[in-house]
Amino acid sequence: MSDNGIRVRFAPSPTGYLHIGGARTALFNWLFARRHGGRLVLRIEDTDRNRHIGDSLEKIFADLRWLGLEWDEGPEHGGEFGPYAQSERLKMYQQHLDALLESGSAYYALESPEQLAAMREQAKTEKGEFKYQRPDPLPTPEQGRQAREAGEHVTVRFKMPDRDIVVRDAVLGEVCIPRAELEDFVIQKSDGWPTYHFACVVDDELMGITHVLRGQEHLMNTPKHVAIQESLGFRTPVYAHLSIIFNPDGSKMSKRDKEKAAKKGIAPPEIDVHDFRRNGYLPEALSNFISLLGWSPGEDREQMTLEETTALFSLDRVNPSNAKFDRDKLVAFNTDWAARLSPDRLLAALKDFATVANSPLTADDDQTLAYLLRICKGFRTFRDIETKTNFLFIKDEAIEFDPKAVKKALAKNDGAGFGMLERVLGALQSAEDWTATAMEGLVTRFCESEDVKLGAIAQPLRVAVTGTMVSPPIYDTLALLGRDRTINRIKRTLTMRESLTTQ
RNA sequence: GGCCCCAUCGUCUAGAGGCCUAGGACACCGGCUUUUCAUGCCGGCAACGCGGGUUCGAGUCCCGCUGGGGUCACCA
Numbered sequence: 001m002s003d004n005g006i007r008v009r010f011a012p013s014p015t016g017y018l019h020i021g022g023a024r025t026a027l028f029n030w031l032f033a034r035r036h037g038g039r040l041v042l043r044i045e046d047t048d049r050n051r052h053i054g055d056s057l058e059k060i061f062a063d064l065r066w067l068g069l070e071w072d073e074g075p076e077h078g079g080e081f082g083p084y085a086q087s088e089r090l091k092m093y094q095q096h097l098d099a100l101l102e103s104g105s106a107y108y109a110l111e112s113p114e115q116l117a118a119m120r121e122q123a124k125t126e127k128g129e130f131k132y133q134r135p136d137p138l139p140t141p142e143q144g145r146q147a148r149e150a151g152e153h154v155t156v157r158f159k160m161p162d163r164d165i166v167v168r169d170a171v172l173g174e175v176c177i178p179r180a181e182l183e184d185f186v187i188q189k190s191d192g193w194p195t196y197h198f199a200c201v202v203d204d205e206l207m208g209i210t211h212v213l214r215g216q217e218h219l220m221n222t223p224k225h226v227a228i229q230e231s232l233g234f235r236t237p238v239y240a241h242l243s244i245i246f247n248p249d250g251s252k253m254s255k256r257d258k259e260k261a262a263k264k265g266i267a268p269p270e271i272d273v274h275d276f277r278r279n280g281y282l283p284e285a286l287s288n289f290i291s292l293l294g295w296s297p298g299e300d301r302e303q304m305t306l307e308e309t310t311a312l313f314s315l316d317r318v319n320p321s322n323a324k325f326d327r328d329k330l331v332a333f334n335t336d337w338a339a340r341l342s343p344d345r346l347l348a349a350l351k352d353f354a355t356v357a358n359s360p361l362t363a364d365d366d367q368t369l370a371y372l373l374r375i376c377k378g379f380r381t382f383r384d385i386e387t388k389t390n391f392l393f394i395k396d397e398a399i400e401f402d403p404k405a406v407k408k409a410l411a412k413n414d415g416a417g418f419g420m421l422e423r424v425l426g427a428l429q430s431a432e433d434w435t436a437t438a439m440e441g442l443v444t445r446f447c448e449s450e451d452v453k454l455g456a457i458a459q460p461l462r463v464a465v466t467g468t469m470v471s472p473p474i475y476d477t478l479a480l481l482g483r484d485r486t487i488n489r490i491k492r493t494l495t496m497r498e499s500l501t502t503q
Numbered sequence: 504g505g506c507c508c509c510a511u512c513g514u515c516u517a518g519a520g521g522c523c524u525a526g527g528a529c530a531c532c533g534g535c536u537u538u539u540c541a542u543g544c545c546g547g548c549a550a551c552g553c554g555g556g557u558u559c560g561a562g563u564c565c566c567g568c569u570g571g572g573g574u575c576a577c578c579a
Binding site: 012015045046051109116120130131155172175180181185186189190195196197216218244289292294298300302319320322323325326329332333339376377378379380384388405409453455456458461462466468469470472474477 | 504505506507508509510513514515516517518526527528529530538539540541542543571572573574575576577578579
C-alpha cells in the first residue's frame with residue numbers, strides 16, 4: 001500500500017461529542033483511505049464561534065481513537081497542509097475571497113439579517129418561496145468596504161452561475177440541480193469569517209482532498225461547492241454522499257432525544273459514540289455494526305474486524321438508501337464480539353468502561369476484573385457485568401430484596417428456602433476453604449444429604465446474598481463475597497424473614 | 504410547498520434479466536441445554552409498495568403513482 005495521492009478528510013465541528021452518524025462518516029473515510037493506501041485528514045470546522053463548545057475536540061479525538069480510527073494528518077499529528085483548524089486559516093480564505101471579489105464572481109451584500117428575515121417573512125405570506133435576488137446594480141466594492149467600516153452588516157455573496165449544476169456522485173450518480181433552485185449565497189459573514197461552504201471548498205483544494213465522503217444532508221450544498229470550485233479554478237473532488245441513519249421509529253438520532261428521555265426519567269438512548277462507550281459496548285462491535293449501515297461486503301458476511309472490513313471496502317458497494325439504527329442488532333453484535341475477543345483485550349475494554357462509565361467496578365483491580373469476566377461469560381454488554389456483580393460493591397445492609405425473588409426462592413412452600421438457608425448456614429460457617437471449588441463441594445454434599453436438587457439451595461442462597469435471582473454462578477458468587485459477608489447476609493435474610501414474607 | 508435523493512422480510516441487507524419456489528443476520532415465535540440471568544444449539548414465521556410498459560422472460564431496465572427522507576441560514 002503506497003501513497004497513491006488519494007486523500008480524504010473527516011471534518012467535525014467542535015459542538016459536542018462525536019455523533020454516531022459522524023462516526024459512520026469518519027469510519028467510511030478511514031476505510032476508504034486505508035483500502036486505497038491514501039491518507040485521512042482530520043480538519044476542524046470551527047468557523048462558528050457561537051456554537052463552539054469547550055472541550056469538544058478532546059472528546060471527539062478520544063472517541064475516534066476508541067473506535068480505532070486514527071487519522072494521518074491533522075491536530076496532534078501535523079502535516080504539510082496545516083493548520084488543520086479553520087479558525088487558523090483565515091488568511092487563506094481572505095486571499096481567495098479577494099480573488100473572487102476581484103474577478104467579479106462575488107460581491108458585497110448590504111442587507112442586514114433583519115432585512116433578510118423580513119423578506120423571507122413576506123415571501124412566506126405571499127407566494128411562499130424566498131430566493132435571494134441579486135441586487136441591480138451591485139454594491140461596489142467601495143460601498144461594501146465603507147459600509148463595513150461603518151459597522152453595518154455586510155456579507156460577501158457568491159455569484160451563482162446562470163445555469164444548472166450537475167453533481168457527479170459515486171453513490172448517487174449524476175444529480176442535476178436546476179438553476180432556479182440556486183441563489184447567490186453568503187461566503188463571508190459580516191464578522192469577516194468565511195461560511196462553511198467557502199472554507200470547506202478552499203480547504204479541500206489546499207489540502208489536496210480527492211474524495212469527499214459525507215452525509216447526504218450535504219447533497220444540496222454540493223452544487224454551491226462545485227460552482228465555487230469552477231470559478232476559482234479548483235478541481236472538483238469525487239463526491240460520495242452517504243445515506244442518513246435514523247432511529248428505529250424513523251426519527252432523527254438527535255441529542256435532544258437524550259434530554260427528552262431524561263425529563264421522562266427513562267434511560268436515554270445512545271446517540272453519541274460516547275454513549276455507547278459508557279453503556280458498555282465494545283468498539284469492535286460498534287464499528288463493525290455501523291460499517292454495515294449503508295454498506296455491505298456481500299456474500300452474507302457480517303462479523304468482521306476493522307482489518308477485514310478494510311480489505312473488503314469499496315465505494316461501489318455503498319448503498320444509497322437510508323438506514324435505521326437497530327440497537328438490538330448492535331447488542332447481538334456486541335455479544336458475539338465479547339465471546340470472541342481475547343481475555344486481555346476484554347480486560348482492557350472493561351477497564352475503559354469502568355473508568356468512562358463511572359462504574360462501581362474498580363478499574364485498577366485487574367485480577368478481580370479478569371475473574372468477573374470469566375464468570376460472566378455470555379454477557380451482552382459490560383453493563384450486564386456491572387449489574388450482575390453489583391452485589392459485590394454494596395454493603396451487606398444495603399442489599400435490597402426483589403419481592404418476586406423472595407417469593408419464588410424463599411417464601412414459597414411455607415418458607416422452604418428460608419429453611420434451606422438455616423440448614424446450610426452451619427456448613428458454611430465451618431467451611432475450611434472459601435474458594436469456588438470448596439463452595440461447590442460443600443453445596444454438593446449439602447444437596448446429597450438433603451436429597452434436593454441444586455436449584456433448591458442455589459436459589460435461596462443467591463437471593464440471600466444478592467437480593468435478586470440474577471448473579472454469576474453461585475459458587476463464584478459466594479467465593480467472591482467471602483465468608484464473612486456471605487454469612488452476614490444469610491443471617492440478615494433470616495432475621496428479616498418475617499418482614500420479607502409479609503411484604 | 505419547490506427542488507433533490509431513496510424504495511427487497513418489523514430492522515440491516517444479498518440480489519448487477521433467467522442461478523430466486525428471493526439468501527444471510529437481528530428481532531419475534533417454538534423446542535433443547537442450564538444452579539439464576541445470560542450464553543449456546545435446533546426449528547419456524549416473515550419481503551420484492553402499487554400501476555403501466557420493454558423483453559421469450561423482471562426483484563433486477565424504463566415511466567407514472569404512492570410512500571419515506573434530505574434541503575431550502577450571515578449553522579455546519
